[in-house]
Amino acid sequence: MIISKPPFCPVHFEAPDLLDSGFHASTDMHALWAELRENQPLYRADPGGGREPFWVVTRHEDVSRVLRSHTEFSSRRGTILSILDLNTPDIATDNMLADTDPPRHREFREPLNKAFAPRVVATQEELLRNLARDMLQSALDADVYDIAKSTMMFPMAVTGTLMGLPPESWERLVELVMMTIAYDDPDYSTGSGQATVRQARHELFEYFREEFSSRSRDDADPDVIGTLRAMDLTEGPLSQEQALLNCFVLLIGANVTTPHALCTLFTLWAEHPEQFRAVRENPDLRASCLQELLRWSSPVTALMRYAVTDLELHGRTIRAGEPVSAWLGSANRDERVFKDPYTFDVTRQPNRHVAFGVGPHYCIGAGLAKVGLEIFLDEMLDLVDTVEIAGEVRHVASHFVPGYKNMPVRFTPRKVAAG
Ligand code: HEM
Numbered sequence: 512m513i514i515s516k517p518p519f520c521p522v523h524f525e526a527p528d529l530l531d532s533g534f535h536a537s538t539d540m541h542a543l544w545a546e547l548r549e550n551q552p553l554y555r556a557d558p559g560g561g562r563e564p565f566w567v568v569t570r571h572e573d574v575s576r577v578l579r580s581h582t583e584f585s586s587r588r589g590t591i592l593s594i595l596d597l598n599t600p601d602i603a604t605d606n607m608l609a610d611t612d613p614p615r616h617r618e619f620r621e622p623l624n625k626a627f628a629p630r631v632v633a634t635q636e637e638l639l640r641n642l643a644r645d646m647l648q649s650a651l652d653a654d655v656y657d658i659a660k661s662t663m664m665f666p667m668a669v670t671g672t673l674m675g676l677p678p679e680s681w682e683r684l685v686e687l688v689m690m691t692i693a694y695d696d697p698d699y700s701t702g703s704g705q706a707t708v709r710q711a712r713h714e715l716f717e718y719f720r721e722e723f724s725s726r727s728r729d730d731a732d733p734d735v736i737g738t739l740r741a742m743d744l745t746e747g748p749l750s751q752e753q754a755l756l757n758c759f760v761l762l763i764g765a766n767v768t769t770p771h772a773l774c775t776l777f778t779l780w781a782e783h784p785e786q787f788r789a790v791r792e793n794p795d796l797r798a799s800c801l802q803e804l805l806r807w808s809s810p811v812t813a814l815m816r817y818a819v820t821d822l823e824l825h826g827r828t829i830r831a832g833e834p835v836s837a838w839l840g841s842a843n844r845d846e847r848v849f850k851d852p853y854t855f856d857v858t859r860q861p862n863r864h865v866a867f868g869v870g871p872h873y874c875i876g877a878g879l880a881k882v883g884l885e886i887f888l889d890e891m892l893d894l895v896d897t898v899e900i901a902g903e904v905r906h907v908a909s910h911f912v913p914g915y916k917n918m919p920v921r922f923t924p925r926k927v928a929a930g
Pocket residue numbers: 578586590608609610620627666670760761762763764765766768769772809810811814865866867868869871872873874875876877879880
């Protein structure tokens with residue numbers, strides 16, 4: 512996705528195909544979102560090709576309402592746009608954390624919250640620091656280094672450890688996750704979009720099935736799989752299918768988002784070195800810098816809900832059962848909420864970004880992600896002086912996460928004064 516600032520080049524969007532990943536990769540989405548926020552705050556997208564029309568909200572207030580108000584907008588039929596794109600029924604309804612509404616949602620969320628509690632996250636800090644240092648050192652040792660690939664392994668190593676998954680499987684798991692969210696990207700697809708997603712899901716489910724079979728319900732492993740293994744729902748113990756679905760959502764949630772935030776950090780460092788010098792000189796700015804990085808990068812572009820009842824918005828009626836998409840990337844540049852929204856400002860406060868969502872489904876991994884990003888920023892400040900983007904940057908073709916496939920960088924080391 513191209514990121515620009517106003518005044519935008521005029522965009523032709525009489526009928527933008529928001530389900531077309533290629534459109535996202537080649538379009539200045541910020542120009543489109545600015546236009547929609549201003550003139551069509553409730554826009555009806557009709558992708559054609561037998562796919563269901565869906566509503567599009569782009570303002571911060573509307574995005575927050577759609578995500579927060581589960582009595583008006585339900586998550587049960589799926590929350591990512593690819594469901595519409597691929598015309599697939601959602602087997603996860605009421606069975607996977609993300610595809611439930613309260614009170615069912617709490618049955619999954621409360622036990623899983625414990626698996627991501629701050630004291631658990633704290634046990635991962637050393638691993639995160641070592642990973643960050645190794646990655647930065649490899650980049651410093653090389654002339655030009657493609658850092659996008661390494662950032663993908665950063666969250667995988669942590670979720671892999673928290674889930675108790677063997678390291679030799681991590682690389683393949685990352686590939687399978689990419690096949691799921693970027694199914695029509697030529698670098699990941701193995702046929703049609705549907706076939707690619709089916710193959711990835713099949714392989715992931717078989718993988719987790721084996722992991723599960725190797726553990727008994729009485730093992731009481733403190734890791735995430737152990738938590739799922741021991742979980743009880745109102746109807747009885749969590750079934751194996753339900754457990755697999757929840758492993759799947761945790762893996763997707765972690766692995767595609769954090770790398771995008773990290774790659775955005777490198778781009779920003781290259782473009783605004785003075786902002787990071789300011790953070791180095793004043794470490795109190797680290798917290799606001801990270802919040803601004805999250806606002807700026809908005810790793811999750813859009814989420815979906817389905818209207819529960821008929822309701823009015825901006826003078827139009829959304830009918831019960833109709834899909835509504837909420838564009839987080841747009842909400843995070845809404846001029847009604849953010850002063851100078853297209854300025855990256857490490858001192859920005861307040862910063863009411865919605866990068867982790869809002870309401871009951873607020874990201875369960877937010878604490879882990881924040882600690883990971885904070886450690887990464889610390890290590891960058893410690894080790895790296897300048898960042899140069901030293902070649903062609905390539906984006907993942909996806910309308911879910913606008914991630915990076917390649918980012919050749921040249922880092923210079925920080926020279927620390929002797930004595
Ligand atoms: C910078 C990193 C991250 C960003 C920007 C991010 C973003 C989000 C957003 C926007 C949601 C809300 C979904 C909704 O409302 O439907 C969400 C939920 C979720 N995230 Fe994250 N996430 C990040 C990291 C992680 C990590 C590290 C994990 C894994 C531990 C994770 C796992 C999940 C899960 C399982 C959910 C569903 C929660 C629920 O339905 O209650 N995320 N995330």
